[in-house]
Amino acid sequence: MSGKKVLIVYAHQEPKSFNGSMKQVAVEELSKRVHEASMSDLYTMNFEPRATRNDVTGALSNPEVFKYGVEAYEAYKKKALTSDILEEQRKVQEADLVIFQFPLYWFSVPAILKGWMDRVLCQGFALDVPGFYDSGFLKDKLALLSLTTGGTAEMYTKAGVNGDFRYFLWPLQHGTLHFCGFKVLAPQISFGPEVSSEQKRKVMLSSWVQRLKSIWKEEPIHCTRSWYFQG
Template identity: 50%
Template sequence: MQREMAQKTALIVYAHQSPVSFNAAARDVAVEALTKQGYKVLVSDLYAMSFKSSATADDIKGDLKNPEHFVYNEEMMAAWQDGRLSDDVSEEQHKLEQAELVIFQFPLYWFSVPAIMKGWIDRVLTQGFAFTLQKMYDNGIFKDKKAILSFTTGATESMFLADAVHGDINVLLWPLQNGVLRFCGFQVLAPQIFWCPAHSPASVRSQMLEAWRERLHGVFAEKPLSFAPTEYFDLSFQGGFRLRPEVREKCVSLTHGITTAHHLGKPLPPDNQTKAKES
């Protein structure tokens, strides 16, 4: 008899204070849609958990390696190796280990995530567990996992264009999607952006949620966003971790840069952080 496929697991890292917020509704849609597909869905409701946002020595059980000069990242890596991380960090790491899909659900604060979610990133994605200098980007530890930023904005979509007051949303997303998610190896799927729901009619908010529900039904078949392959770079101190000369030569004829940040002084590739490339 053919063995049944193992149940997939999704983790929703959720940051909003109100249970009647649009973000809560988006979270609930994701839980329902994924559960109907047979997923085991884990939710980390950071405010309800009173998750600590500050990265301190309290995150480590037992003695520090170097109490004279506390270096958080080094101490956390040693504590992770020895099984001495605080219970709340260990529990979140255990959830993340199980998950094939991670959704970060939040309101955009100051062009980034709320402090409590930044604390989750700082404290949970520790060196050794989430990355090493040998295992990052294409070779990252979480290369078999997918991740999505799902968030609300207080401003309209037209305010996040290349010629608009807030600037290009693709530039805004680069630090989170490349500097956090892809750095740890995640296959980063296009963000789910809910534009200005607080100032949208109820019918529009309903349409936003329905589009999210519909998207989640095919989410695992989605193509991830495009990033510069790690093999493009000379990953040595001698080479300065820069583009290999032969790659640079090939890029001379490109109309656009490689990515939003690897722009090479050329126009940015359109929608590099918001849409997957067409096949």
């Protein structure tokens, strides 16, 4: 569908990694089919992951006791956040779909991507109270987690040593993305590429490319507890 815009938030240190390959084929495929595919390569950007008072360019609302969430909220309303945050918020605001490409670290995202979420998806921009989950400010956008694991698919089943993969998706998809209003597409999980054969890695890349060809036809998942814990 021409005219669609996609933002890829990419968090891996090595361009030759499997994550790097997933990112590259996504850029190539999406560029054929959408108006614009932009990138936030967090390691190359040397993105600051720490949420500190340095994120506020103006005066603090309460200089005596620093509360990051409060100060970021007030700074957003005054357009007094640092330029790196404002630039990422602009990219998100312009995107119809945000794809997060990363390796799973401790059942979560790498620190640099967690920092992106902490700093960019602030109150006022992504949500408010009230104004979260289905009423979140990003409710007209799609989001998708594309990630790699160190373990095999069998390890991420209910009977496996790590439990069902949907368990670690709960805080990421529901507690972060859905909380901000995103409509969440099913994740693209590449299980154990480092312990897979070259042929299997090619199949993983090919399946990603094929999915991207019809990504705009997909329906979001049902963001309910049953999807994660009873499905």
